[in-house]
Amino acid sequence: MNGRPVIDMRGIVTRFGANVVHDGIDLSVTRGEVVALVGGSGTGKTTLLRHIIGLTRPAAGDVSIFGAPLFSGSINEQRTRRRRFGVLFQHGALFSALNVAENIGFPLRELRIASKDEIHNLVALKLAMVELEPATALLMPAELSGGMIKRVALARALALEPELLLLDEPTAGLDPDRSAAFVELVRSLQNQLGLTVVLVTHDVDTLAALATKIAVLADRRIVSYASLEETMEVDHPFIDRFFRGPHGRRALARSGGDH
Amino acid sequence: MRSPAIKTEIATEPGASHSFRLQGDWTLRALAPRLATLRAELGGAPTDARWLLDDVARLDSFGATLLWHAWGQRWPAAISVADELRQIIARVADSAVEPLPAAPPFTAVDAIIVLGRAMLSFRDHALDFIRLMGQLCLDVAYLLQHPRDWPLKEISANVYKVGLKATPVAALVGFLIGIVLSYLSALQLRAFGADIYIVNILGLGIVRELGPVLVSVLVAGRSGSAMTAQLGVMRVTEELDALSAMGISRTLRLVLPKVIALTLAMPLLVLWTSGVALLGGMVSAWMQLDLGMAFFIDRLPQVVPVSNLYIGFAKGAVFGLLIALVASHFGLRVRPNTESLSANTTASVVSSITIVILVDAVFAIATRSIGVPR
Ligand SMILES: Nc1ncnc2c1ncn2[C@@H]1O[C@H](COP(=O)(O)OP(=O)(O)O)[C@@H](O)[C@H]1O
Ligand SMILES: [Mg+2]
Numbered sequence: 001m002n003g004r005p006v007i008d009m010r011g012i013v014t015r016f017g018a019n020v021v022h023d024g025i026d027l028s029v030t031r032g033e034v035v036a037l038v039g040g041s042g043t044g045k046t047t048l049l050r051h052i053i054g055l056t057r058p059a060a061g062d063v064s065i066f067g068a069p070l071f072s073g074s075i076n077e078q079r080t081r082r083r084r085f086g087v088l089f090q091h092g093a094l095f096s097a098l099n100v101a102e103n104i105g106f107p108l109r110e111l112r113i114a115s116k117d118e119i120h121n122l123v124a125l126k127l128a129m130v131e132l133e134p135a136t137a138l139l140m141p142a143e144l145s146g147g148m149i150k151r152v153a154l155a156r157a158l159a160l161e162p163e164l165l166l167l168d169e170p171t172a173g174l175d176p177d178r179s180a181a182f183v184e185l186v187r188s189l190q191n192q193l194g195l196t197v198v199l200v201t202h203d204v205d206t207l208a209a210l211a212t213k214i215a216v217l218a219d220r221r222i223v224s225y226a227s228l229e230e231t232m233e234v235d236h237p238f239i240d241r242f243f244r245g246p247h248g249r250r251a252l253a254r255s256g257g258d259h
Numbered sequence: 260m261r262s263p264a265i266k267t268e269i270a271t272e273p274g275a276s277h278s279f280r281l282q283g284d285w286t287l288r289a290l291a292p293r294l295a296t297l298r299a300e301l302g303g304a305p306t307d308a309r310w311l312l313d314d315v316a317r318l319d320s321f322g323a324t325l326l327w328h329a330w331g332q333r334w335p336a337a338i339s340v341a342d343e344l345r346q347i348i349a350r351v352a353d354s355a356v357e358p359l360p361a362a363p364p365f366t367a368v369d370a371i372i373v374l375g376r377a378m379l380s381f382r383d384h385a386l387d388f389i390r391l392m393g394q395l396c397l398d399v400a401y402l403l404q405h406p407r408d409w410p411l412k413e414i415s416a417n418v419y420k421v422g423l424k425a426t427p428v429a430a431l432v433g434f435l436i437g438i439v440l441s442y443l444s445a446l447q448l449r450a451f452g453a454d455i456y457i458v459n460i461l462g463l464g465i466v467r468e469l470g471p472v473l474v475s476v477l478v479a480g481r482s483g484s485a486m487t488a489q490l491g492v493m494r495v496t497e498e499l500d501a502l503s504a505m506g507i508s509r510t511l512r513l514v515l516p517k518v519i520a521l522t523l524a525m526p527l528l529v530l531w532t533s534g535v536a537l538l539g540g541m542v543s544a545w546m547q548l549d550l551g552m553a554f555f556i557d558r559l560p561q562v563v564p565v566s567n568l569y570i571g572f573a574k575g576a577v578f579g580l581l582i583a584l585v586a587s588h589f590g591l592r593v594r595p596n597t598e599s600l601s602a603n604t605t606a607s608v609v610s611s612i613t614i615v616i617l618v619d620a621v622f623a624i625a626t627r628s629i630g631v632p633r
Contacts, residue, residue: 084288096495096596101359108321113287113294118324124354125320137359142595161287161319192347193319 004067005030006164006196007052012061014047021047022058023220029213034190034197036207039217040238045200046090048217049168052198053087065164083111085164086157090172090200092149094141100127100152101137107159126155129189131181146173151182158189165189167199171206183209204248216242261316263289265300276337278309285315285322301329309337318344323351388588391510395518398511413516414523421482421517422524426531429477433532436473437465437539445547454548458555459632461540462563467630470533471574472619475582478525479611483586486517487607490590491600499591509591518583525579526572533571566630574622578615585611 005028012025021044029035037045050056051063054070063070066084094103104126105119114122127134130151141149150173157165165186171179183206189195201207207214207228214231216224218238224231232243242248261283268278283289290297327348332355340348402409444460490513493499502509544550589607593599
């Protein structure tokens with residue numbers, strides 16, 4: 001289990017009509033890593049994440065997670081495999097008919113293994129983890145702010161104690177304080193449970209603080225897959241703009257200070 | 260992943276307490292397959308037991324919650340646990356202290372409130388409906404002054420969607436109903452030797468009554484639900500808000516085209532369906548009663564005064580108007596969640612069919628002296 005990659009993608013090709021989004025992507029994530037997926041808007045980061053979750057299938061190529069092809073085995077095996085990862089969708093994707101507490105408790109309730117009190121307790125814990133007031137528990141998704149939706153969605157993604165966490169732009173829409181707190185939260189969770197994390201982000205702060213490896217998606221391929229320091233050395237126009245632009249430089253200087 | 264287990268170490272000396280040694284991974288995934296047995300073992304532990312957690316490889320918050328609740332939500336008197344794990348359990352303990360606010364329980368007072376709300380909601384609906392109609396009147400007044408602003412494209416698109424695209428299914432249903440009606444009537448009429456009255460029965464029944472009502476039920480189910488759902492989803496996705504923010508009237512842009520289109524398309528749909536139903540009836544009469552088609556067509560205008568056709572048209576237009584209004588009314592009432600969307604779509608279809616049948620009764624009384632030969 002240790003040696004095998006948690007996610008293994010080989011030769012991924014994705015097309016929407018004539019629009020080729022991915023053209024031969026290889027990506028392998030080993031246990032305990034925090035991989036940041038960066039790339040311009042519309043380069044197919046979300047789509048790549050959806051391939052990993054199994055919501056879409058690439059036109060060509062294979063996706064394996066936890067050492068087995070995504071769609072292999074019985075329905076039961078596939079379901080169990082799915083429960084090993086938690087997903088934070090770009091727009092939260094909370095169930096609009098359920099309140100916050102029901103949203104977070106939903107996956108646990110579906111498993112039918114926890115008692116009512118335990119679910120209550122776990123929901124309170126997850127709410128505290130993502131730094132939301134207990135009073136939010138009764139709010140409906142439509143009554144939440146954008147940042148709160150993100151946090152509730154993260155709490156729900158954590159409900160089944162995932163080994164792998166997939167985050168699509170988790171800090172977009174959070175104020176810098178919350179964003180930093182969120183980064184801290186993911187890092188502590190990751191330390192405690194040996195979580196593997198794949199996150200899509202545009203935020204150099206988040207990336208510098210969290211990522212052990214950075215995958216840069218450009219020109220329909222992964223143009224660089226390495227640590228932050230090594231990525232900085234790569235000569236590519238996107239990397240240039242992203243990391244050596246004014247904002248990127250400032251963020252890196254900041255994070256360089258406290259490491 | 261190592262399977263979780265509990266090893267009981269029976270105390271040998273008298274007075275000492277038993278020890279429970281936990282082993283393996285105490286995580287959701289590892290626990291799930293053996294949860295029932297483990298729960299039973301945990302539940303069977305005496306209150307003064309010693310707990311040894313030093314051999315626990317991994318503990319997640321589910322495992323911690325399981326233990327915490329098995330311990331009766333307090334720390335056991337004797338416990339040996341690494342600091343790291345103690346922190347995880349402590350976090351669970353902290354969150355258990357302050358319970359989540361629960362939705363208040365349902366009481367008799369609430370029941371009265373619910374009842375009262377239901378009554379008031381009727382008033383609410385009536386007010387909303389009147390407001391919607393008022394707004395539509397204002398929109399029409401505005402459009403009369405600004406003829407360039409007529410949403411003609413939307414109207415024509417809606418006529419196509421609710422009218423033309425409904426013709427195949429309307430024809431199929433009409434044809435079959437015509438055949439069935441003709442067949443049943445023919446059996447009775449032949450017993451009395453009153454074969455040729457089949458033309459009167461079918462003509463009056465279909466043109467005046469069955470055609471409009473049948474089409475209304477079809478259109479309410481087909482287009483009314485679609486209109487409600489469309490407006491409802493636009494609420495959920497905040498498209499309605501976006502329109503308002505651009506200063507575009509939602510009634511003018513979304514509701515009015517639907518109302519006009521359905522009011523225009525329904526009479527035509529009624530004509531089409533009634534025609535096909537009569538065709539079905541004619542075929543059946545020909546096969547059952549040997550009544551020639553030419554004779555049928557010849558006799559139809561003699562026994563069914565043309566005013567019945569006008570009544571059918573009028574009903575079609577009024578029913579179309581009502582269905583579109585009701586559908587839009589419920590569509591605009593959708594709250595931004597899926598539950599409300601489904602409730603309002605159901606309410607829309609049920610209400611519009613009910614209202615159509617009520618209004619049909621009113622029509623029957625109001626036109627009782629028109630177009631019925633005695
Ligand atoms: N369901 C879809 N149908 C057609 N094109 C799509 C679909 N989903 C995504 N795309 C296209 O794929 C590209 C990548 O989209 P996406 O993965 O959402 O980008 P991002 O990197 O910003 O998350 C975009 O050009 C988008 O238009
Ligand atoms: Mg995206």
